[in-house]
Amino acid sequence: MKTLNKELQSKLSISEVKQILVDGNKRFVNGESAERNLLQQVNETSTGQFPHTVVLGCIDSRVTAEQIFDLGIGDIFKARVAGNIVNEDILGSMEYGCKVAGSKLIVVLGHTSCGAVTSACKGVELGNITTLLSKMKPSVQKVEKEVEDVTTTESIQKVVIENIHNSMAEIRNNSEILAEMEKNGEIEIIGAYYDVADGKVQFI
Template sequence: MRTQTKETQSSLTPEKALTILKEGNQRFINNLKANRNLLQQVNETSTGQFPFATILSCIDSRTSAELIFDQGLGDVFSIRVAGNILNEDILGSMEFATKIAGTKIIVVLGHTKCGAIVGACNHVELGNLTTLLSKIQPAIDHETSTRDNRTGTNPAFVKNVTTLNVQLTIDRIRKESPVIVELEKEGKITIMGAMYDVETGVVTWNE
């Protein structure tokens, strides 16, 4: 598998970038890794990087974007934080990744059985974690279909909140970053939500 260069990156469309990620996840779930020499990629990226994707995902040890999308060194900007929440530092990182570094797609990747989502649903309070989990509260508030047992012990409720958290994060990106919105309007990037299943390894896209 070739290392991304300035030429290959610039030739990619947002649609092709999405296809690359989809194909990578297909290889992952079939246990068919692309043939790449990581040490060679170390050398090839030593003087510059030209990633094609920016992925916001959870810190969960099962959700490494490079692994589940079968990507190598220099392919993706991987932003990881519990609950794949958004703040101004992450938003600034996304602006750098797209406007300056040239990635073609932003992916907000949630996952099943997310501890941060469960914690938020249970209203856990613990040091600085309290502030982080409060950023998931809007998704809890938007979940209106569950009447009973609105806690982390209800798998259906947790699933709905997880899905809403991804969409609300995308909404915030568009609301709070004129830089990214302009790139999207110009067709230079696309923003996609997705869900990773920790039991199967499959990524489902919100299309």
Template sequence: MKNTAITKNIQSALTPNSVLQDLLEGNKRFMSGNTEGADNAALISQTTGGQFPKAVVLSCIDSRVPVETVLDQAIGDIFVARVAGNFENTDILGSLEYSCNVAGSKLILVLGHESCGAVKAACDGVELGNITAMLDNIMPAVRKSANEVDGEANSSNKEFVAKTVENNVRLTIDRIRQKSQILMEMEDNGEIAIVGGVYSLNTGKVEML
């Protein structure tokens, strides 16, 4: 059972690769049903005065992908930014910059997921209130996938949806690097890594891209 929160010294000793491996090991524990568990009272007490998370995860809002749960992480371990379709915007970029440049996180994980509703809606060109503008962020991935997958370019084509989920993660990572000089320089200097993965609703596994 985890009963010790991450301290500044512990965080400073971590590397981007060690953090990634830790998250993947947590996902393995989740899949096997052998999660660590946590002494939440102890962790709350230890983190009241500050936090030193090892990573920040940009994920979808999907209720079937509770990030801390599927990566077996506890209070104080990771930042999580969530938006339908796990894409970047100015507010998300600022949150990622805070997580890494100010709070010291070593890893950005962009986490898409199988059968993403936002991706399916973008594939179908859904227009509804503010959802329309939101889905515009996913359309570059839709257009890219249309040139890579045979068959109908809509949500009825499972291969098209899966490819769009992957392309959306990859393009989001590209745009994070393009739009944030801070994060690009930190990655170039080896201070952080920016990586992507896709979570399987069927198996509970995070597959890295």
């Protein structure tokens, strides 16, 4: 697999970048990961980086973006925070990744059995975790209107999906740079949902 450079990155269309992720996840699920010389990629990226995607994911140890999309060193930017929520620092990082470094795609990556979302559904309050979980309340409250018990496994998964959509909306509403880039067709902001049981990613 070729290491991304500026020329290769610039030639990629948004649809091609999406296909890279789709194909990579298929290889991952099938146990057919592409052969890579990671040390060579270290050397080739030592003078610059040109990732095609920015991934906002959860800190969950089972959800490692490079592995589940079968990617190499220098392919993506990653921001990881419990519950894949959005804040100013993450927005600034995304703006750098897209406006400055040329990434074409932003993926908000949620997952099944998310501890942060589960805690938000159960109303957990503990130190700084309380503030973090409060960012998921809009998603919890929306699902609460549709179900009797928001703490069931099925309801929690609905909140996970809603939380992905909420984070996508937060990006568009709170970053003029990224919203304008998407409007101009320079980038696309999409959601994805990883199943920790089978390794498959669904794009939403």
